Amino acid sequence: MKREAPKSLADYSPLFFPGLMLIVFFVVPFSTMIAVSFFQRDPSGFYTPDFVFSNYARFLSLFFGKVLGFSLVLAVMVAICCVVIAFPFTYLLTKRPRKVQTIWLVCLLSVLSLSEVIIGFAWSTLFTRTAGITNLFVAIGLMKEPVALTPSFWAVLTGMVYQALPYTILVLYPALVRLDPTLLEAARTLGASPVRAFMNVVVPALRNTIVATLIMVFVFALGSYLLPQILGRPSHWTLSVLITDQAIYQSNMPFAAAMAVFLVLMSLALVGLTLLVGRKENAL
């Protein structure tokens, strides 16, 4: 049975249910959110229909600028840390026997699927004074007495790297596992050490993959909504946290929606950039 173009309406019937669901429950909610971003806030309930730009005008405040700047810097740092740790790791992992790879993949998936709530709780426990890692440092003589490491910027960064690292490895995995092994063999035959071959052959060959992964992890990190709240101070809140806060605790849906639209546009632009980078890679 070859692939053929649908001829009758009946041929389209498998599309009805998925199409309907995706339009009603994704396209419509998404459009609703965009509409709400132009609505007027109603302090007594949710919002009243209107067409104002005041929600977007609030972006011009110094406070918003700070939150946006912090979110971007934090996400860039998370992306760089993750790729620096994950790239050599994933490369080495693809050289291990299949069984070892499978075990690692199962563990990585398990960590990746963990709720942000649980990751936040686990790291806040690890950073407490009574049960935390500093007790270990005291035991081996590195520190005089245990201290609490949270809330702090480094706690937020560590938690977010933890959250994004399995994602980074799994994004890099297909590209690295499919990497032509003869490339490396050629370099080794010509006398390059494994480290040199890795730096001078593998890394340049996958330059575009690395850039694309950096962007994807960046977008992933932008989405983190709880860790800055659990592990950081209010000054460490990101755009995602602010959106949640405005929508739920301040009941200012229109402003939250406007920020969400902004976040979508930024993420879409970046995802588009990734696709562009990826296309260039295929063209080579």
Place this chain on the structure above:
Amino acid sequence: MIQTFLRRLYFVAVALFLAAPLIVVAGVSVNEKQDLAFPPKGFSLAWYAQIFVDPEWRKALFASLSLAVTAAALAVAIALPLAWFLWRRIAPWANVFQILGLAPFILPPVITALGMLSFWATSGFYGQPWTAVISHAIFFVTLPLVTLSLGFASIDRSLVEAAATMGADDRTVLKTVVLPLIRPYLVSGYAFAFVLSLNEYIVAYMTIGFTLETLPIKIFNALRYGYTPTMASVSVFFVAVAALVFGLIAKFGDIRRLLGAMSSET
């Protein structure tokens, strides 16, 4: 020699980083009293029993499980016909639906959550338990869609053609050839959606957060009012469920292929 050692060191370091918070949580969860202490003082599994004995936690567990079971089923029900159609027919514009299916997962989760919140609030169903089921199904439809697309791509078209030549119509081919071949992908798509739905917080919180508590919502609410060891035992329970499900997928399927490695190479 030294290189093997360095590589081991690197692997151990990454493993420790990934495991450290979970080890501490596991340790904390067996404290005898309501302490946040590590290494644990005394040993007790009471906090695990608490998940099932305490009515509040049991209710949250039940809410989470029923949400995950139904949302994952609905996600598969949306993804299967779509993936089948895209494989069976040449209809370039239908790719729009594929993009729609991938989008909720690629965009920051807060956006899907907020979209759902404004939608359910506007339509007047805000707070109904089933709204979370639909929201999760849409949010996680990406996973079965990706695994099923991989599954369909792996089917040898000549098998299907043979069946058609022997006189099988579309329905018979689907039932006797296609479905058995993609069953592993169907199951793993369901499993992925199930585990992620079980762990999901923000979408659930923004749709049913004020009427019903799922386990992640319950943990977060408990976290804001202080600490109970049950939070730790529930977290360990979550890790165990995820490891079990993905372990089963790895045992009965090819997890490397699902994650993008080619099946042909050995």
